[in-house]
Amino acid sequence: MGEMAAEPAAGQFGIGQSVRRIEDPRLLKGQGRFIDDVNRPGQCHAWFVRSPHGHARIQGIDAAGARAMPGVLAVFTGADLAAEGLGGMPTKAAVKNRDGSAMKTLPRHALARDVVRHVGDTVAMVVAETREQARDAAETLAGAVDYEILPAVTTIADATAPGAPQLFAEAPGNVAFDWMQGDAAAVARAFAAAHHVARRTTVHNRLVVAAMEPRGGLGEYDTATDRYTLTTPTQGLTEVHKMVADYGLGVPAAQLRVVTTDVGGGFGMKNYAYPDQLLLPWAARKLGRPVKWYAERADSFMCDAQARDHETTVEIALDKDGRFLAIRTVWLANLGAYLTQSGPFIPTLGGPRLVTGTYAVPAAVCESKGIVTNTVFIDAYRGAGKPEAIYALECAVDQAARELDMDPAELRLRNLVRPEQMPWRMGSGQVIDCGNFPKNLDLALQAADYAALPARKAASRAAGKLRGFGLSSYCDPSGFRDGRVRIAFDPSGSVQLFLTAQTNGQGHETTFAQILHQRLGVPFAKIRVVQGDSDAVGFGSGTGGSRSVTVAGVGILRCAEEIEAKGKAIAAKLLEAAEGDIVFSPGTGRFDIAGTDRGLSIMEVAKASFAWDNVPDGQSLGLDASFHNVQRRPNWPNGCHAAEVEIDPDTGTPALLNFIAVNDFGVVVNPMLLEAQVVGGIAQGIGQAMVEDCRYDPETGQLVTGSFMDYCVPRATDMPPIAWVAHEVPTATNPLGVKGCGEAGCSGSLAAIMNAVNDALAQVGAGPVEMPARAETIWKALASARYLKP
């Protein structure tokens, strides 16, 4: 048929091709529409008053001065929300304590009602004609809040010490939950019989997420329809939608439309609703005008969820041959001042799935405590517990190798789950379906020229340097939970693909068009991917947990099955053939009468599907399908990362010489975009391991690292060359064979780098050191080991 003749050869845009991104031309020309670029005529501007104290009681707020300032339209405080019964912010991840009781619910309000619990806690909202006027008035109002300053605690040790200041009456000792998983008795027996027990406590440093786009929002209210609109960057609308409708507005969800335009990075931090998002549409109705807010960076450091911050002790019981008999993990999580949507999930249902990692360990137990402190609340960040678990375990494996004087590669090889042991049921109950972990290790060692490592170490020593090598074997459960997909052809010959998945840089407009193109043979250029409008995409989970390619990808396949069936019925009618004689060819997108050259393209069938006469009685007009897909089991991306560092002992400066990433992501939809995702994740791992560190003053709770001048996001000069080795084992847990790739870079990279640093230090009896491995930290370790003579 004529219209198909102009199409490029099938396969050019299909699964497995490095198709260039559809979204890029607009972004490259500066035509992206991020939240700061979305504005309305007549809008006013919000600014938030935030607590300057780590812990304080609000005695009173005198808003008169601020209200009288130029351009000020309104000042709202916690009392205004309380009066309407709004503004509560419950946690989503309610876990159970080890005794079976429910975790305590800790109060959290969009605007503080009596006590502020971290620097940056939201105290009041000021709305004015311009952003500058709102900011000026907010500064005035900030000085008119009467605080009784309370003692603050910022660390796990201080918060759990006897007599420590208490954040909540509901959480005695500042412990929000005390959780356990595993077979403690079996683990105790294994430890009693062990030849050796290796023990390592690691500190998992707190991070600032620092998406390059600060958060923001635009709240609107339409009196005529009694309907609100919130435009705001998210990683999926539904979580924000539910929270804002239920707790910010107190209206049914249908009375609120949530819109997300281009998103400037999320990394987990833009998954859930924040106080400001609850307040913007609420204030828009109060004021009868659109209300806009765009955070300045100093705000972002205090009002965006922060990440990580754990102390984890891993004990490994080994037999005389170095085989792991059992692993015991004690996990202390600093959750910050409030239990966020995912906060309690991270050290319980999130990370402890992986306490045995890629190893065939018969018994495991994990105890986790969630601790509240006067610091910014913790929420999901690229991995949400998975990188933390792998890091703690892989550091302990290296510790065991050092204590037993074994080659860390050999120790890993003896204990890795072997392919013939798959599917492997972990002590946590999780089942890994496939992967070849020993091969990953072997490929990493080959790429690293491991055999020549001793010679390289000797050469470094001869030059007065210390060289170290580190490995990290990882797996990363990904790709489960739900997401909604709808495919809708139109009479003009194009097709729209609606997703609740929400790109925040991953390239969904391209990846999912590739899958649809492959499955239905729709011309690639005729596909438009729609995300980020709740009126269009409906309810369903967004992007997080390395979920989208699996959940939305399989959703596309399910929709395509229905469209194929509908299309066959229409083609049969048009071709005057029996439906059973129609054969559909996904590669060409043609419905043909079997054994003949008579047929129709899917675009012809789609156009015809809108005419009454062409559609069988009882079948819907048009060609469309929707499917709310649930993936109940995760898939298991895995791999082995390796790093090599050289330390200058005179200054402690580490140089990351090389990074090797062996990864298994199953079937790859777009190799170029996959590599981009994973290298980006590795970069965040390198940032955490080498330079990033969020610090608070332990006495006052002041955020010390409150700008890019104090908090170091890695720069172009910080990144080593990355050797990329693909070792794909397709999974049978989904019909595409894909495995999630978004978080693996973080999960794999951290321990490789730190094991390399500590390998270098161990050669002279120094270390181990904790992240970030900055020059000062390393120099102090060398000095205290008396390797240096300061």
Next chain:
Amino acid sequence: MAKHHVTTTINGESVEFLCDTRQTLLDVLRDELELTGSKEGCASGDCGACSVLVDGRLVCSCLVLGVEAEGKSIETIEGMAKGDKLHPLQQKFLEHAALQCGICTPGFLVAAKALLDSNPNPTETEVRYWLAGNLCRCTGYDKIIRAVLDAAAEMRGETHG
């Protein structure tokens, strides 16, 4: 307070605008002239998302006042492509997938253009150090560096793909 009348050149076109004393060049570009390609990432000169050229010099437009544009020649991301014809740097960013969320990308492109304007044959180290004033949280920089080196080679007439 009276606004200032400023006459300047933006992307080769003569432009007049009125601005407050306190408005930055970034504010003026975005709010007065609807040139929203330059982004506010930090408003303190740390991230480079608002990078523009003023008389050929790379600056953070969040640290320049609007009134300072008087008599100057400003180049922004909006001037790089000629209609649908991408600048070689933009084309190489596209081919190398050197962007993900894309919010830092205009700043990187303007900064990279400034580099290649003055040094058409930079080493990888020179590119990395030149772009160290631009933060990107998504890519890990590797593909950006490859794209800039590839664009430089193409602009020198050396490579084909």
